[in-house]
Amino acid sequence: MTKLLITYFGAFEGVEKNPTREIAENVGGALAHTHPDVDVTLHELPVSFVGSSSELTRVLAETSADAVLSLGVAVGREKASIERVAINLDDARIADNDGDKAQDRPIRPDAPAAYFTRLPYRHLVTEMTAQNLPVEISDTAGTFVCNHVFYELMHALASTEIPGGFVHIPATRPDTETASHAANMTAHPETGGIEGREVPTLPVNTVSNIVQRIAEAMV
Numbered sequence: 158m159t160k161l162l163i164t165y166f167g168a169f170e171g172v173e174k175n176p177t178r179e180i181a182e183n184v185g186g187a188l189a190h191t192h193p194d195v196d197v198t199l200h201e202l203p204v205s206f207v208g209s210s211s212e213l214t215r216v217l218a219e220t221s222a223d224a225v226l227s228l229g230v231a232v233g234r235e236k237a238s239i240e241r242v243a244i245n246l247d248d249a250r251i252a253d254n255d256g257d258k259a260q261d262r263p264i265r266p267d268a269p270a271a272y273f274t275r276l277p278y279r280h281l282v283t284e285m286t287a288q289n290l291p292v293e294i295s296d297t298a299g300t301f302v303c304n305h306v307f308y309e310l311m312h313a314l315a316s317t318e319i320p321g322g323f324v325h326i327p328a329t330r331p332d333t334e335t336a337s338h339a340a341n342m343t344a345h346p347e348t349g350g351i352e353g354r355e356v357p358t359l360p361v362n363t364v365s366n367i368v369q370r371i372a373e374a375m376v
């Protein structure tokens with residue numbers, strides 16, 4: 158049985174309810190039907206530089222996953238983005254949930270400057286764009302906890318053949334809602350949001366579909 162680990166995040170500054178949880182749950186539920194042979198584990202990571210590293214290490218060992226997909230929200234983006242590259246740097250304008258305001262800090266001083274994703278991003282983006290799904294390739298996951306987890310994940314997988322990667326989702330809205338902007342979230346300049354501007358949203362169903370397609374390509 159293939160074991161797929163999907164990680165998501167909880168609340169942090171400017172995001173009271175992290176939409177990645179609902180998306181992870183939807184994708185886990187959908188895969189139980191479409192891929193009953195895949196054992197999906199959903200796991201929340203803390204929005205903490207130090208805490209996310211130890212939690213990721215722990216859950217990777219515990220699940221011995223064959224594929225790992227990490228999710229984060231990038232408030233201010235309009236499309237779901239498959240992150241192409243993780244960089245060896247923590248640098249944040251806002252503090253993480255432990256009050257850590259990292260600046261100019263390498264994640265691992267003796268490790269490579271960057272790692273590339275192992276997601277088949279070109280194929281996925283070409284195929285989904287042709288079907289009018291809002292998805293793009295991104296060349297920056299920022300320098301906050303999402304990039305940190307992405308880097309740590311690819312570092313952990315570097316000596317293996319295990320596929321892994323990171324997807325940033327935009328703010329979401331209930332499928333029944335027509336208003337296309339989220340009033341209750343603050344944009345993240347680190348990941349493409351513009352402070353003071355309205356926050357664009359995508360319906361939960363659209364984002365769930367995209368992430369499901371990405372997860373299916375991994376298993």
Ligand code: PCA
Nearest residue numbers: 166229230301302303304
């Ligand atoms: N987004 C943040 C951290 C947690 C999350 O969901 C980021 O983009 O770094």
